Amino acid sequence: MKETSARPADRIERLVNAYADDLYRICLFRLQSAPDAEDAVQDTFLKLIEKRPVFRSEEHEKAWLIRVALNVCADRLRERTRHPQAELSETLAALPEDPALRDLAEALLALPEAYRTVLTLHYAEGYTTKEIARAIGKSASAVKMRLQKGRDLLKDALTKGE
Amino acid sequence: MNDQNVKDALMSVRLDEEKKEAMKGALLAAAPVRQRMPxxxxxxxxxxxxxxxxxxxxxxxxxxxxxxxxxxxxxxxxxxxxxxxxxxxxxxxxxxxxxxxxAPGTEAPTEPSLVNEVNQPVSVVTEQNPVFSGETGTDIPTNVGNLWNITDPNELESIHWRELVRGEPGTGSGSYLAPKAGTHAYSTGLTRALEQYAGRDDVNYYVRIDVIRYTDPDGTGTDCNTLPPDESLRLYEEIRERMYETAALEEVSFVIEQTALWYVPQSTTFGAMVYDASFFEHFPDLPDCGFFVSLYDELS
Structure with a gap:
């Protein structure tokens, strides 16, 4: 999939329109911070613009972006030890307004990181356990377990909230 | 709660349109600068x-x-x-x-920068050392230092390389490269070390890249991933590009060789010892992999 002829503006337009939401979602639930997630998405796109990798298909491109986004998020999580975290209110503002969906999103956001990421990739991106395993560097069985436990934790959290 | 609820909750999280537009502007502004050739x-x-x-x-x-x-x-x-x-x-x-x-001073074009097509580079590589034959997993190193396994160990001993930076797996510190998509293709530690050599031609030094699997001790696996060969090559390219930009040297020579170790000491030339990811096909039981990049120089 070559895009050498596309003008930078057109390319950026396409990239942001096609992937910004997906990446933002992944980063938000990984980082638990809306401002950090926005920065991470931008950094991810910058890496793509800078490196200009050649992709076989749009799926390949998306997979690359997701993996880079996860790495960028990992960097930011490490930086957290040195920098203060953003206000939680900013993050909550990014969640859906519908009360039922919001409760679920909040519960998801409160899960441990290991579960948040696999649940996001599975439900939002439709990734299979194998694809998630490849993206986060864990075995498929470990991902399966995390998915299962993540669902259970989510259910528990929602039940307690009722 | 059912699966559809979870999906709906997630999918309803979107980046604000205004922020998307701002992001497009920022990316467009950054793109030409970042793509400028050094x-x-x-x-x-x-x-x-x-x-x-x-x-x-x-x-x-x-x-x-x-x-x-x-x-x-x-x-x-x-x-x-x-x-x-x-x-x-x-x-x-x-x-x-x-x-x-x-060619004096401009030897770069005559020497192979990537030696994929021919396994006998002209003058960059002084020795080829097929360290791990892949026959067994018993000689898997536990740290990068153990990767030294050149044909004649005395040769290395006589050189007295000094390790300048070294990666620490899982910490993101030093020169550790997380192989996931290559976003850690270089680190600040490595970059700083390389900057020490800007413009210098009075010291022998080289960079070695070891692709090595390691066991993820705490089970988080956040810094480690398997690396398909095509991505491995892309990562090497990324590293190479970065070194061009950073090191201000006449040449950055990288040697990429499948399942073989190349030992490349040469004045004013970066060499690299690279294990391609395919090397790990010989060790299917190892769980994860990582990159270690170490910069060495020769003690005078």
């Missing part, structure tokens, strides 16, 4: 171009001489002919001589 690379490319032209011309000249016999001086009266005492050049000598005399 001056050194421009110069290197120009030197390579001139050298190619020079070699081509020399080759053409040699071939022309080969088919046009030079008359003896007595027959020409030595007018407008060759300088007395010189002999007609043989084609091979002309070519070789040109390569040697035109």
């Amino acid at each position: 001056v050194r690379r421009v110069l290197t490319a120009a030197a390579a171009f001139l050298l190619i032209i020079g070699l081509g011309f020399a080759g053409y000249k040699a071939l022309t001489k080969d088919v046009t016999p030079t008359l003896p001086p007595e027959n020409t009266g030595a007018v407008g002919g060759q300088v007395e005492g010189t002999e007609p050049d043989k084609p091979e000598e002309t070519t070789a001589g040109t390569a040697e005399t035109e």
Whole structure:
């Protein structure tokens, strides 16, 4: 999939329109911070613009972006030890307004990181356990377990909230 | 709660349209700057171009001489002919001589930067060391230091390399490279170390890249991933690009060799010892992998 002829503006337009939401979602639930997630998405796109990798298909491109986004998020999580975290209110503002969906999103956001990421990739991106395993560097069985436990934790959290 | 609820909750999280527009503007502003070719690379490319032209011309000249016999001086009266005492050049000598005399300080174009197509690089690699034959997993190193396994260990001992930076798996510190998509293709630690060498040609140093699997001790696996070979190559390219930008050297030579170790000490030249990801196919039971990049210099 070559895009050498596309003008930078057109390319950026396409990239942001096609992937910004997906990446933002992944980063938000990984980082638990809306401002950090926005920065991470931008950094991810910058890496793509800078490196200009050649992709076989749009799926390949998306997979690359997701993996880079996860790495960028990992960097930011490490930086957290040195920098203060953003206000939680900013993050909550990014969640859906519908009360039922919001409760679920909040519960998801409160899960441990290991579960948040696999649940996001599975439900939002439709990734299979194998694809998630490849993206986060864990075995498929470990991902399966995390998915299962993540669902259970989510259910528990929602039940307690009722 | 059902699966559809979870999906709906997630999918309803979107980046604000205004922020998307702002992001597009920021990306557009950043793109040209980030894509600008470093001056050194421009110069290197120009030197390579001139050298190619020079070699081509020399080759053409040699071939022309080969088919046009030079008359003896007595027959020409030595007018407008060759300088007395010189002999007609043989084609091979002309070519070789040109390569040697035109290249000082600009050897980069004549040497292979990537040695994938031929397993015998011309002059960069001084020794090939197929360290891990892949027959067993018993010689898997537990740290990068143990990767030294050159044919003649005394050679290494006599060099006294000093390790300048070293990656720590899982911490993101030093020169550790997380292989996931190559976003950690370089680190600040490595970059800072490379900067020490900017413009210097009085010290031998090299960078070694070890692709090595390691066991993820705390089970988080956040820094480690499996790396398909095509991505491995792309990552090496990324590292190479970064070194061009950072090191301000005449040349950055990388040698990429499948399942083999190349030992490349050379003055003012970056060498690399690279294990390709395919190396790990021999060790399927190992869980994860990582990159270690270490920069060494030679103690004087």
